[in-house]
Ligand code: AHG
Ligand code: MN
């Protein structure tokens with residue numbers, strides 16, 4: 001190939017597409033069948049559809065509540081339902097999954113009888129931070145993928161969904177922010193892709209993301225301060241005191257885990273949702289929120305703890321189980337767990 005052909009080629013592609021990135025990695029993985037690549041493509045399609053709807057939410061009449069309350073006891077937003085249904089319809093026909101689980105749906109979501117059942121399980125929070133929808137602040141989607149446990153090629157079930165995070169195959173999130181990004185990991189590294197809206201394609205923008213070993217911010221709903229245990233109060237008091245390493249930490253809290261942890265991944269620091277006297281196990285859901293982010297942040301060199309152990313070592317007993325979380329830079333998480341022990 002002459003150098004001029006090469007120049008022309010480089011100019012033709014603005015960067016590495018998500019599809020190309022997945023395929024390149026698949027070719028290097030011995031025994032890969034392409035099933036995982038196919039599944040990720042369908043998730044990316046769902047992300048584009050959800051992102052496009054989020055962008056025009058104020059015009060499309062999809063702001064506000066449906067009037068229903070979900071399995072979590074939370075008021076359901078119209079976009080929660082749209083995002084949930086989009087993810088299910090993009091994935092169910094692909095033949096890659098045997099069952100799905102969603103924060104918005106009480107029971108495991110079966111694959112309809114007319115479609116083939118695959119070897120993977122997909123769990124997701126279709127829209128995270130839905131309280132931010134109506135105020136035009138960042139929201140996201142979170143997903144994780146496991147191998148099925150039930151043998152054969154029939155439908156999967158609850159057992160397939162209740163796996164500890166350490167057995168996860170992949171996890172990712174999408175942030176609908178000032179730009180839309182998809183970040184995913186299969187454990188080896190963490191890769192971020194930014195949507196080019198003029199082309200409708202995700203391009204690699206953040207290669208091999210690493211979280212700083214220590215940050216300068218803490219991210220927690222401090223309105224819960226008086227409901228926390230004295231040890232959690234003491235830890236936060238210390239973080240904002242001059243005794244904290246490098247001096248008092250800054251406080252940042254968007255109220256959407258995706259947005260708060262995206263910042264934490266890029267800048268370092270710690271995000272927490274501790275247990276409190278109202279939420280005895282914290283607020284965040286193990287399978288849809290805590291475990292996927294624990295997987296991503298660990299893969300980026302950080303840590304994720306429940307306060308008494310690794311988030312990824314918790315074996316779920318129920319689909320919608322909650323868990324306290326302390327996630328972020330390794331040194332910050334280490335200090336938090338020592339101080340609240
Ligand atoms: P969701 O919108 O999926 O229900 O999640 C909201 C979660 C999470 O994104 C965020 O970190 C947390 O709720 C915020 O809770 P508080 O409002 O209690 O701080
Ligand atoms: Mn959520």
Ligand code: MN
Nearest residue numbers: 103125127128
């Ligand atoms: Mn949600």
